[in-house]
Amino acid sequence: MRAETQDVVDEIKQAISLLRRHLDWEPALKRFDWLNARAEDPSLWDNPTEAQKLMRERQQLEDGITGIRKLESQLSDNLELIELGEGEGDSEIVEEAERALKAMRGEVTRLQIESLLSGEADANDSYLEVHSGAGGTESQDWANMLLRMYTRWADRRGMKIEVLEMHDGEEAGIKSATLLIKGHNAYGWLKTEAGVHRLVRISPYDSAARRHTSFSSIGVYPVIDDSIDIEVNESDCRIDTYRASGAGGQHVNTTDSAVRITHIPTNIVVQCQQERSQHKNRAKAWDMLRARLYEAELQKREEAANVENAAKTDIGWGHQIRSYVLQPYQLVKDLRTGTESTSPQNVLDGDLDAFMEAALAQRVYGGSEEVEDLN
Numbered sequence: 001m002r003a004e005t006q007d008v009v010d011e012i013k014q015a016i017s018l019l020r021r022h023l024d025w026e027p028a029l030k031r032f033d034w035l036n037a038r039a040e041d042p043s044l045w046d047n048p049t050e051a052q053k054l055m056r057e058r059q060q061l062e063d064g065i066t067g068i069r070k071l072e073s074q075l076s077d078n079l080e081l082i083e084l085g086e087g088e089g090d091s092e093i094v095e096e097a098e099r100a101l102k103a104m105r106g107e108v109t110r111l112q113i114e115s116l117l118s119g120e121a122d123a124n125d126s127y128l129e130v131h132s133g134a135g136g137t138e139s140q141d142w143a144n145m146l147l148r149m150y151t152r153w154a155d156r157r158g159m160k161i162e163v164l165e166m167h168d169g170e171e172a173g174i175k176s177a178t179l180l181i182k183g184h185n186a187y188g189w190l191k192t193e194a195g196v197h198r199l200v201r202i203s204p205y206d207s208a209a210r211r212h213t214s215f216s217s218i219g220v221y222p223v224i225d226d227s228i229d230i231e232v233n234e235s236d237c238r239i240d241t242y243r244a245s246g247a248g249g250q251h252v253n254t255t256d257s258a259v260r261i262t263h264i265p266t267n268i269v270v271q272c273q274q275e276r277s278q279h280k281n282r283a284k285a286w287d288m289l290r291a292r293l294y295e296a297e298l299q300k301r302e303e304a305a306n307v308e309n310a311a312k313t314d315i316g317w318g319h320q321i322r323s324y325v326l327q328p329y330q331l332v333k334d335l336r337t338g339t340e341s342t343s344p345q346n347v348l349d350g351d352l353d354a355f356m357e358a359a360l361a362q363r364v365y366g367g368s369e370e371v372e373d374l375n
Contacts, residue, residue: 001082008101009079015108016071022115023064032061056123059184067111074104113357114185120298121222122188127291128179132169133196133215140169142199142214145348147177150193150218152350159183164284165258165273172205178271178288180223187222192359193352194220195321202327211327215320221295223287230290237289238262239282244273259285268292322355324348337362 001009035058038044044051078097085093117123128150132143154161159181166177181190196217203212224230241256258273259281270288272281324344325331332341337358341347347355 001086002098005082005098005101008098008105009075012071012075012101012104012108015112016068016075019064019068019071019111019115022118023061023068025068028061028065032058032065035061056184060123063184064115067107067114071104071107071111074100078104109357113360116360117185117188119188119191121224121294122191123185124187125180125182125223126187126190127164127219127221127223127288128181128190128193129219130174130177130179131217131219132173132175133217135212135214137169137171137173137205138203138212139214139216140171140173140175141205142173142197143175143177143216144169144173145199146197146216146218147174147179149348149350149352150179150181150190153352154181154183154186154350156350157183159186163274164288165271182223187220189356189360190220191222192356193218193321198320198323200323200325200327221291222298224291224294230294232263232286232290232293236264238264241278257281261285261289263289263293266293266296268296334359 035054038054039058044054078100081097082094085091085097130143130147130150132139151161160183162180162182164178164180167175169175196215199214199216200211201214202209206212238261240260240262242258242260243256244258257276257278258271259278260269260271262269268289270285270292272285272288274284275281321336322332322334324347325333326344330342330344332344332347332355333339334355337355339355339358341351341354343351
């Protein structure tokens with residue numbers, strides 16, 4: 001076997017060993033067997049909340065175990081092909097197996113990144129907020145572009161999306177919006193996107209075709225279930241109702257069914273206008289507030305986290321985490337990790353995985369060398 005190929009094999013073996021250790025292999029297999037047996041017990045669903053929690057755990061273990069076994073099988077098969085090809089003097093078989101081994105490195109990297117999603121709420125569904133910054137129509141249009149970008153990203157991953165509230169801009173775009181994104185590890189991935197995003201382009205709203213810089217912020221926090229107890233004193237909150245706004249013509253509510261809750265001690269504000277019923281909107285807004293308070297507590301405990309709550313930062317110069325430049329050149333650059341793309345349109349169409357992976361690795365490991373090693 002060539003030295004270059006041996007290096008690739010050693011790299012894959014080391015990665016598999018690390019993945020096994022991270023998963024705690026033997027206890028994980030026993031736990032997975034127990035969860036499979038529990039899943040076949042009809043009484044499990046007597047407690048739907050507990051059942052859903054166990055099913056999420058089962059899915060997470062299945063993904064980890066299946067991924068590692070697939071790598072081990074592929075490695076073994078390709079090593080056998082190389083041995084066979086070298087024994088028979090068939091260089092084509094050897095070259096095909098070597099190409100397959102090199103391709104495996106991409107899968108190894110993906111599984112390594114997935115293994116980093118082991119935070120307390122990483123597997124949960126996620127709320128995502130978009131807020132336009134100063135700049136009127138320009139930033140409101142940019143906020144709408146970001147909303148579309150994250151919707152496309154979620155679609156690519158087969159996640160479900162609900163629009164909980166949206167406030168349209170005066171001329172174009174949106175002032176703000178809140179999405180509920182449902183899918184495995186939705187919060188784990190999206191938490192890396194919280195912060196201010198900067199756009200540089202030739203404005204379509206400027207008759208002089210001048211270049212404009214716009215800012216919008218992204219806020220991310222996890223959906224929490226009933227097993228997590230977050231106490232909120234109603235006396236600490238101000239509740240406002242208002243008429244829902246946005247596109248929809250005659251379908252937009254004509255009553256004050258939308259609900260806004262302000263948590264006075266933290267100045268956290270949540271709002272929901274998805275339902276026609278004020279009662280339902282109020283219940284969802286309380287869930288969102290509990291989730292925001294839980295996220296605030298997570299941030300305190302997670303020393304490696306370096307993402308600031310977007311609601312507590314200025315949406316402008318000096319606070320951005322990523323720049324999207326469409327003019328005079330084409331470049332998207334993450335200012336935390338240095339990750340770049342020269343295809344902004346692909347990024348705006350939801351191709352965000354490389355940025356998320358690098359930010360997640362930096363969030364966990366903290367150092368640039370480790371981040372580079374994963375890529």
